[in-house]
Each structure stands twice: as structure tokens, then as C-alpha cells.
Amino acid sequence: MIVENRIFEELAVGESAQMRRLLTVDDFYIFATASGNHNPMHLPHVDGDGDGLPEAVAPGMFVGALVSAVLGNLLPGPGTLYRSQSLTFHNRAHAGEELLARVTVTAKTSDGCVGMHTEVIRPADGTLIVTGEAVVEAPRRKISYDDHDLPGLIVQRHRHFEALLARAEPLPALITAVVCPEEANALQGALLAASHTLITPVLIGNSARILATAEALGADLAGTEIIEAPDARAAARAAVDLVNRGGAGAIMKGHLHTDDLLHPILDHDHGLRTGRRLSHIFVMDVPGVNHPLLVTDAAINIAPDLLTKVDIVQNAIDLAISIGIAVPRVGVLSAVETVNPAIASSIDAALLSKMAERGQITGGMVDGPLAMDNAVDIAAARTKGLRSEVAGRAEVLVVPGIDAGNMLAKQLAFISHAEAAGVVMGARVPIILNSRSDSAMARLASCAVAAVHHARITAGAA
Structure with missing residues (x-):
């Protein structure tokens, strides 16, 4: 889009311009990163006031910046510089709402400055969000440019996994045979998924090593079933047997080689083919x-x-x-x-x-x-x-x-x-594979994928 300004001589008292903007979650993350303002009241995934719900309140200066966008893009437009801006907040805006920012010329002075009345409203219901007065230096020469030349931004946020977790967490926890959770990352991943009610882990392996790992993590395994197995192949075999008996609906890889995990799963007579x-x-x-x-x-x-x-x-x-x-x-x-x-x-x-x-x-x-x-x-x-x-x-x-x-x-x-x-x-059940370098989100998402797939398949078989 070509953006062109209105120079001082062209401006007239009473002239106005406006711009609409849909507030998104990503807007607030970008603002928090750029400004350094990490107030939890403005972060969409955080409950800032303890009421059990994320607030996602639009930051005041972000709303104010919508006024600045009208001044810098439309009226007077490119070349405009602020002298002052007052802001009075009447109501709050939130992610998902559309706002309209409007500026109106109220005065012109001999030094090339322009007085502007500024306001932001929520057009859906006419609610007044912000009012204020601005004084700006108006441009003296014509400027136009193509705003498509601006670089784009991509927010490093994993919204699809967040949605997947929200979909999986209300489901019944998937009973999961966790094979050889004898190392910190393997056990922690299973316990993390259990804390989100994605799975109910059944830990299979050397019980002494599993308990020692839990102690090192400060994790409490009270109420968690542990099945003793002397080595990795035996643990994988026990996991397959548990599935065959109807005691688990998924298998999760712990601290063992993938070949050792898959060998009993692929067994022609007693596996999960x-x-x-x-x-x-x-x-x-x-x-x-x-x-x-x-x-x-x-x-x-x-x-x-x-x-x-x-x-x-x-x-x-x-x-x-x-x-x-x-x-x-x-x-x-x-x-x-x-x-x-x-x-x-x-x-x-x-x-x-x-x-x-x-x-x-x-x-x-x-x-x-x-x-x-x-x-x-x-x-x-x-x-x-x-x-x-x-x-x-x-x-x-x-x-x-x-x-x-x-x-x-x-x-x-x-x-x-x-x-x-x-x-x-x-196989007859999903097999969750994580690596030691996986993040907490990746581990949770793997369990969530298995849980929603198991839920769909069992619902279809019923």
C-alpha cells in the first residue's frame, strides 16, 4: 500500500482520519518483547490477577500506539513527529476485539505544529477506550512510500500445540506403559504428562533405578504403578503384554534403544502388529x-x-x-x-x-x-x-x-x-517417541497426540 502524507499547508481544522485494528494475541507478545513490559495482565497465557482466567488486557501504550499509527500513516502522515500526547483511559480492551483509532485536527500554529484530538473506541458497541490531545510537528514536504517494504515478523509461539493440549486435557488420562524411565528426562516427561492429565503412567523397568531417578528429581511416585523388569528387552516385552491384556492404551519410550522397544512390538505371534x-x-x-x-x-x-x-x-x-x-x-x-x-x-x-x-x-x-x-x-x-x-x-x-x-x-x-x-x-496402540533433547512442550504434545488419536479410535470402535 502506498502511504502519502498531508503537509502543514494542506491541513484544515476539523479534518479527521481513522484506522481499525483487530487486536491479536501475537500483538501482545510482540509488544511485550519489544517494550520489555512483561506485566502478566497483558500476557494471554498468564492469569495476572489470580481469578483463574488469563486477562489478555491490551497494554495501555499499545492502545496509545494505535493513535500514533494514524498520525504517522494517515494524518498528517509520513514525516510527522510528536511534541506531546495526553491519554485518558476510560475502559479496557482485550485480545480478539477490534478497535478504531481516530484523530481530528483542532488547531494550527505559526511554528508548524498541529493540535489534534485523539480517541480510540470499540466500534462493536461504541465503548470509549481512550481520549487525549496531541501536538505534532506536521511535515513540510510531500512524502510517499510503499509500506510493503517493511520486514515481516513471525512470533515464536506454538499455538497449534497449545490448542492440541487444550483438546487432550479434558479426555480421560490414557494409561501408558512407559518403558525404562530410568533416566531423568524419560521419567520427567512421563510425570509432566501425568500432571496435565494426558496419561496415567505405568512405569516398567528396573524399579531401583526408577526410584533413584525420582528421588534425584524430587518426584513423588506414590500411587504410580511400577512393574519390575531386569533389562530393556524385558521391559519392552512387559509393555506389549500389558497392552495385550488391555491394561494400557499406549506405549512410551524411555531410556532404551528404539530397536529394543520395537522388537517385541513387531513379534509375529505376541506383538502389536x-x-x-x-x-x-x-x-x-x-x-x-x-x-x-x-x-x-x-x-x-x-x-x-x-x-x-x-x-x-x-x-x-x-x-x-x-x-x-x-x-x-x-x-x-x-x-x-x-x-x-x-x-x-x-x-x-x-x-x-x-x-x-x-x-x-x-x-x-x-x-x-x-x-x-x-x-x-x-x-x-x-x-x-x-x-x-x-x-x-x-x-x-x-x-x-x-x-x-x-x-x-x-x-x-x-x-x-x-x-x-x-x-x-x-501398531495396535500409538507409540510415543521422545528424544532426550525434546522440550517440555514437545513431550506434552507427543502425549496429547497419542491421547486424541486413542480417543478417536476407541470411540469409532465402540
Whole structure:
């Protein structure tokens, strides 16, 4: 948008301008970071006055800045400088409300200054929020510029995981077999999820080490069931047996190798097979992306063939539906967006797309091959002439192999500041996989993903 000013000579008493602004949660986080004002009354996730509810009150100077925006952008516009500003607050505004800021010229003086009456109202009901008087130095020369040249801001906030936790916490706690929680991060993650009523942990492993770890953490395990197992393989076997007896609805990896955890799960006679290949899914909350992003498979299947990819895609669709994506858009990635016989992943992607078209993969829309840019960016997709329902809008990214998946997930985590929840699908129950470097939010989100998926599957089976 081109912004142009009104110079001193052009201004007339009684002239006014106004601007509307919808207040968002991100506005308040940005203001807190930029100003250094971390008053909990203004932070949307904090209860500042102890009434049990977050207040999310618009900071006074943020509301005042809406007046400044009208002065600097519209009237007088670019080149305007403040001399003074008074503010009287009549009511409070909150996140989610729209405000209207208005300025009106009341006087012009010989030194080039302009008096302005300023006010901010809530137009939905006419409530007066702020009134005041400003004196500004009006610009003396015409200025115009394109405000699209300003850099954008992305708030490093994980709103999708926050919504996922809010959805999972009211559900009955998922009884979860936690295998070898004999190290601080493994045990702490399970206890943290239990404190949020996401899971009811059953701790399986060396009880002496588990109790010693709890003591070192200052954690109380009173009322928590502990099942003794001499080693990692035995603990994993006990977890599978517990699921088979109906005593648990999920398995959570503790301090053991993934191979040791999966070995009894994959046992042909006594394991948890369903006839579908197991696959790992990262559910990622990427700042700036307006939906969760699922990446698969980045941890289990090293170089999957076409039939394995069919199961990888179906597992991801099933999980995406569980977390609230009604008809998941699945982008099958390759280095190119056209089929190239020399690039095997592009052929697999095209076949998976056609298989979904023919009903061999169900529940979602599948398109490929897609390069990363035109899978997630609508402008890139349009530039390449791609106009499918998936191109530029993919919510699930299916990678060619484990190396690409691992690189993509870690790039999103360490460069794009994403949080990642890790779950293995394809067994009779979800398997929660966390690493020692995972944050508290990632651990909670992994349990929340398992809980909402279990709730959907059991509701469908009832």
C-alpha cells in the first residue's frame, strides 16, 4: 500500500482520519518483547490477577500506539513527529476485539505544529477506550512510500500445540506403559504428562533405578504403578503384554534403544502388529505456518519401497484426522514436481497420488511429486502452474527416505524454531517417541497426540 502524507499547508481544522485494528494475541507478545513490559495482565497465557482466567488486557501504550499509527500513516502522515500526547483511559480492551483509532485536527500554529484530538473506541458497541490531545510537528514536504517494504515478523509461539493440549486435557488420562524411565528426562516427561492429565503412567523397568531417578528429581511416585523388569528387552516385552491384556492404551519410550522397544512390538505371534507397516510421524508446530505440519517417515523406515510408502501415507492421514485435520492434504516430496524416470521418488510419488485417486489410500488428498517449495507455498505452486488442492497447501509431507526426513525435521526444529511431537503409528496402540533433547512442550504434545488419536479410535470402535 502506498502511504502519502498531508503537509502543514494542506491541513484544515476539523479534518479527521481513522484506522481499525483487530487486536491479536501475537500483538501482545510482540509488544511485550519489544517494550520489555512483561506485566502478566497483558500476557494471554498468564492469569495476572489470580481469578483463574488469563486477562489478555491490551497494554495501555499499545492502545496509545494505535493513535500514533494514524498520525504517522494517515494524518498528517509520513514525516510527522510528536511534541506531546495526553491519554485518558476510560475502559479496557482485550485480545480478539477490534478497535478504531481516530484523530481530528483542532488547531494550527505559526511554528508548524498541529493540535489534534485523539480517541480510540470499540466500534462493536461504541465503548470509549481512550481520549487525549496531541501536538505534532506536521511535515513540510510531500512524502510517499510503499509500506510493503517493511520486514515481516513471525512470533515464536506454538499455538497449534497449545490448542492440541487444550483438546487432550479434558479426555480421560490414557494409561501408558512407559518403558525404562530410568533416566531423568524419560521419567520427567512421563510425570509432566501425568500432571496435565494426558496419561496415567505405568512405569516398567528396573524399579531401583526408577526410584533413584525420582528421588534425584524430587518426584513423588506414590500411587504410580511400577512393574519390575531386569533389562530393556524385558521391559519392552512387559509393555506389549500389558497392552495385550488391555491394561494400557499406549506405549512410551524411555531410556532404551528404539530397536529394543520395537522388537517385541513387531513379534509375529505376541506383538502389536495390525498388518500395516510401522512408521514414525513428526507432528510439527512451525511458527508462521497456520496449521500443524506432519513429516513422515524420519525415524524408522530407512529406504521405503512403494508398498511401505502406502502404509506411511495411510498412517499419517489417520493421525492427521485424529488431531483435527478433517481431510488431510498430503504432499509426496521429491526433488522435482514432474515425473522423472531417473528419480525414483518422483515415480513413487506419482503412483501414490494415483492410488489415492483410485481409493487404495483413503481419508485424504494425495498429490505428488512435489518439491518442498511448491508443496507448502501457494505462490511457488502457482508459479510452476500447479493447481491441485494439495500443491502449496500440504499439511502432511511424505519424504523419500529417512535421511531426507531427518534433515527436514531438524531444519524445521533448529532453524525455523518448530516444536516436534513424535509418534509411531501402525501398531495396535500409538507409540510415543521422545528424544532426550525434546522440550517440555514437545513431550506434552507427543502425549496429547497419542491421547486424541486413542480417543478417536476407541470411540469409532465402540
